[in-house]
Structures are given as structure tokens and as C-alpha cells.
Amino acid sequence: MIGKILSWLLSSTGYLLYTIIVMVCLLWFLFPADAARGWLEQQLNRQYSQFNWKIGSLELAPTDGVVLTNVKVAPAGGEVSLLTFDRFAISPDLSHLFGEDRVMNYSLRMLKGTVRGQLILSQESAQFECRGNLEGLQLQQLDILGQHLERTFTGSVNGDFSGQGTWKAVRQLQLGGNLSVIDGTFEFREPVLGLEQLPYSKMESGFSYTNGQWTFEKGNLVSTRMNGTFSGEIKAGDTLADSQLQFKGSVSPRSEMFAELKNKEMVKVVRAHLKEEGLPFTINGTAAKPGILFAGSLSQALKTMQGSTR
Numbered sequence: 001m002i003g004k005i006l007s008w009l010l011s012s013t014g015y016l017l018y019t020i021i022v023m024v025c026l027l028w029f030l031f032p033a034d035a036a037r038g039w040l041e042q043q044l045n046r047q048y049s050q051f052n053w054k055i056g057s058l059e060l061a062p063t064d065g066v067v068l069t070n071v072k073v074a075p076a077g078g079e080v081s082l083l084t085f086d087r088f089a090i091s092p093d094l095s096h097l098f099g100e101d102r103v104m105n106y107s108l109r110m111l112k113g114t115v116r117g118q119l120i121l122s123q124e125s126a127q128f129e130c131r132g133n134l135e136g137l138q139l140q141q142l143d144i145l146g147q148h149l150e151r152t153f154t155g156s157v158n159g160d161f162s163g164q165g166t167w168k169a170v171r172q173l174q175l176g177g178n179l180s181v182i183d184g185t186f187e188f189r190e191p192v193l194g195l196e197q198l199p200y201s202k203m204e205s206g207f208s209y210t211n212g213q214w215t216f217e218k219g220n221l222v223s224t225r226m227n228g229t230f231s232g233e234i235k236a237g238d239t240l241a242d243s244q245l246q247f248k249g250s251v252s253p254r255s256e257m258f259a260e261l262k263n264k265e266m267v268k269v270v271r272a273h274l275k276e277e278g279l280p281f282t283i284n285g286t287a288a289k290p291g292i293l294f295a296g297s298l299s300q301a302l303k304t305m306q307g308s309t310r
Helices: 003-029 033-047 143-149 167-172 255-260 264-273 298-308
Strands: 051-061 065-075 083-092 102-110 113-121 127-138 153-166 174-192 195-210 213-222 226-235 244-253 279-286 290-294
Touching: 033 051, 113 153, 143 153, 153 167, 153 195, 195 226, 213 244, 255 264, 264 298, 290 298
Parallel strands: none
Antiparallel strands: 051 065, 065 083, 083 102, 102 113, 113 127, 127 153, 153 174, 174 195, 195 213, 213 226, 226 244, 244 279, 279 290
């Protein structure tokens, strides 16, 4: 569901790292901070002409290296920011100063959380490796989700990742890792099993990313309403709303969900189709209009019941 914005964010951050590394040497010896900030803005706006980049400040810090603050990204010609990087810092790792490769430490504050990690630069080629950890990124701070999908998503994102790529084709970055989202809620476009939204304590999955496609494996959902498993793919579209979803999985409603439902006919229908392995389902559609289909005759029974109550 967030494949398009994340793929863009990965490529943008990769290019941002690259241009900052080039800039470090220039900044130390040639440019004042204001000139370097303008140069970096120009590079980013040229590389990503569909967006307007504004850097609030740029400075050199004794321990953090190059530090950018209040970096805002808006659509070209637009005023409202899609994303804000509160603080971005990158510096050489002195413990690897005389190693075969150059290692850079970075930290990023955004969405009221942090991303920290390392970038390993090959001295013999344009290739690089990256790794890092995400902690406490707040989905509700990502306004673009609500704007494009017209639904509310909340939760705290944590995880780890590693990947590799080349500066000549940053957008072909390959990634893998694990993600978890805790203590959140997401709204359904249309009620699912009588629920308009689903609060959850945890969603987690392994993931990989390559060529604009996100693959999720061995996913788990824990909620007071139901538990579930899932796996699937998200293919980035021209817009976030156009991203294609293809998932399969199974959910097992809990007694709390049945107690909460006011429609007792809905309870009877779901219970009648509930099997030992839960309720198998598939999701096929766009992020804006995902379609969920339950296995067997449950979807048809739900459609018939909902039609008779109108």
C-alpha cells in the first residue's frame, strides 16, 4: 500500500547520500554552508524534477559531520510538503578510516522516529551497501497516505534492513529486512466482516524490494478482533493510489470481535464459514481500491446478506 512512496523515498535518500558525500570535500575546503545548501538543493531538484526540495539549514558538526535540518519535499509547483526530514546527519566512520572500503554513519529523524545505519562505499567501483534500523516512525505523520488513499492509518514502524546498489542506478537498489508496526489502526474502504476499522497490537513481516516491487513473506497480524497470517506483493504505480496489491492469507476472528458486532446475522454467517485454519482470503486491486475475497461461499453470503439489509 505504501510501495510507491517508499520506493521513491529509497531512491531519493540514496541520491541524497551520494550528493552529500560529494559535497563533504567541497564543503570543508571551498564552500560556506549557504552556498553548499544551495548547491545540494539544485542537485536534488534536477535529479527529481517532479519534486521541489527545500533545505532549512546545513552545517558541519564536530561529531555528526554534515547535518541538514528541516528538509521539505513538495510536488513541483506545490506548497504543501509531502514529507519532512527533521534532521539528517552523515559522517565518516573513523574506525574504518584505513579499511578497504569507506564507511559512513548516518542518522535520519522523520515522522517522529529515527533511522540509523551505515553506508559502505567501494573504492574500486560505484557500488555501495547500506544497512540500518528504523525505530518509532509514526504512520499518522505520513500525510500522503491519507491524502491519496482517503483512509486513516496509525501505528509505530520499527525494523531493520540491508541492501546494495550502484550510484549509477540508485533506483535499482535491492533491499531486504524485517518490518513491524505496533499499536495502530487502519480503516477499511468498505466494512470487512462487519468491521469499519481494525485496531491491532502488531503486524510484522519479512520483506524484500527490487525494481519497484515489494514482496512480503511470513506476515503475522495480532489484534483483539482477529489474528492472521499473510504474504504478497506491492508493485509501484504512477501514483501511490495506483500501486497494485496482490496478497493472500487467513484470518481467525476472536470472541471479542463477535461480541462487538451488533449485526447478529453477520455473526451467524461468519461462524458458519469459519474453519480450523480460519478464513482464507485474497486481496487483488489498487491501494486506493483493494478488493478482498474470502474463500468458498463466504464472500457471496456476505454480499447477499448486506444486499438484503439495504
